[in-house]
Amino acid sequence: MSGPIVGGLAALASALGGFFALGLAMDRHYEDSFGRGSSAGRKARWLQAGGALGLVLSLVVCSGLRGAAQGAVLWCGVMTASAIVVALMLSYAPRHSARVLAATSTVAVMALAMRWLS
């Protein structure tokens, strides 16, 4: 598996998972996803920390892919694309967001592992 494809996947999946976690940490989206009255409560802190970590990992991958200068630009683009996907998911299919968060996080971890361990 060559670098750019796995790298691009790792950057996108980390940002996607990161924004999903940040979205679910917000009460409104948590309610939409897990039913009225439910609240993220203490989980919110963990979701926020995980979300921030996802975005930072995405930046690291982007810089590795294209160098510091183009990497920063790439990161902005990756964040825009994934935030749009998350906004659409949370609006139209909030019930599935927990599963999608799990799936994107798994993909992100696998792609990151392939990129850094191989």
Added chain:
Amino acid sequence: MKEGFRQSMAWLHTWSGLLVGWVLFLVFCAGTASYFKDEITFWMKPELHQAASEPVTPVLAAERSVAFLQQRGPDAQRWFISLPTAREPMVRMFWNPKPKPLPPGAERPRRGRFENAALDPATGQPAEAARETRGGEFLYRLHYDLHYMPALWARWIVGFCAMFMLVAIVSGIVTHKRIFKDFFTFRPRKGQRSWLDAHNATAVLALPYHLMITYTGIVTLMFMYMPWGPQVAYKGDEKTFNAEVFPSGGNRNAKAAGTPAPLVAVGPLMARAQAHWGEGSRVGRLEVMHPNDANAVVTISRQSGQDLSSIQPSMTFNGVTGELIATAGDTAGAAVETRGVLYGLHLAHFSSGLLRALFFLSGLAGCVMVATGLLLWGVKERQKFAKALKQGGRVSFGLRLVDGLNVAAIAGLPIAFATYFWANRLLPVGIAGRPQEEITCFFAAWGVAAVAGLAWPARRMWQIQLWLGAALFALVPLVNALTGPGNLGMAISRGLWSVAGFDLVCVGLGLALAAAAWWVGKRKPSPARPRAAAVTPGGSQMEAAR
């Protein structure tokens, strides 16, 4: 004046956005398409799809083009050779032949005429069978030179609108109270609420892009809008200023000696340039002044795409002896480098396909942001007429005008774009002035859509035009299959990604427009407000663009 800061900013945002919104929509659409201008041009020359050229070394490609130019324009004043890249498989060449002696009394043309050719680097044969078209270059020019008017005026108009855009962005950020709380919020099927959400989401989620593209867009033409700094610093000496800011190495105005001398081999010069720039660099362009003359000069520039700046270092050699004359751009000054980076960010000539795809996506978000902003004004304004409409009254002239212009721009422009691509394939090859005919088709289609939209700005008109645009875009792969050398499946299997990608993006845009059209048709206007919801087409247009 008891208005708060936020209210005055909201007022500013509304009017700075509305007044120039339609021009901005055109600029955004054409500019977004320009990220793939090479791919568009390639798609529009189906004759070249067959010549799936084998990649050859840059040196071989350069030597073959020099051999070609030695036959076609040995006495030209200048040769320009652009070597093949991952995006552009052909070598592109321009040269200006020696001016012929003028008939007495005739006026010398102000600009020298250039001839051009494309060469398949694998065979060394010219690809001259390709049809003539402006291709993506037309869309690129359209986004700052407009058309049917002097380029200078157009640039002032576009610059003026871009300045308004910058004002609208900044005042919009101030007006938006809940940027982080509403970060992912989109509430569908809620009328004005949904429009505002869509406008906010496309604006906020791509905000770095919107700020960057508007600001750098103004910077690309800053020497035209604000020439006073350089004028004062250089005391009006434009030549010195240009020579220092845009170094080309060697004197461009050097005269030909008039004594013939054989041209040096370019291969070794390219090797020296690559060694000088270091690992991984490639030669992008060669320029030969006065080829086959004793004063010949060869300038070699690096290929762009690896860093942010649009300025690439170059090296200049004596064209007879191969002696190094000058190097330029190795260490740019801070101001020059800043401008180069801003310019480079706007042009986005990055070698990474993912990066350009993300710019394209952000550009589409910009189109949707402008479109939803324009529609939002109509939705809000219409509420003022709710009572009058209930009693069978009419809306104001201003609202009707805005509605009409919205149809013309937002629904009409996609039709014009698709028509341009259809015209490229359907007009007979070889008719005189074919490139201009394609452009005429673009504006004719847009003109008809605009007149129809202004004459009858109703829900039905939105539906008709959106469906038409959807059909035209979605059927582009069919047109390609019928009039080109192969269909979409073949393009994919042969790895012609620029052709396959073009087809797929067109299908995607077609589906998006169809979703918008379906959405407009789905919502029956409620009997209480017969026309109130008339001009609110697809919120799905925003998903569309995504």
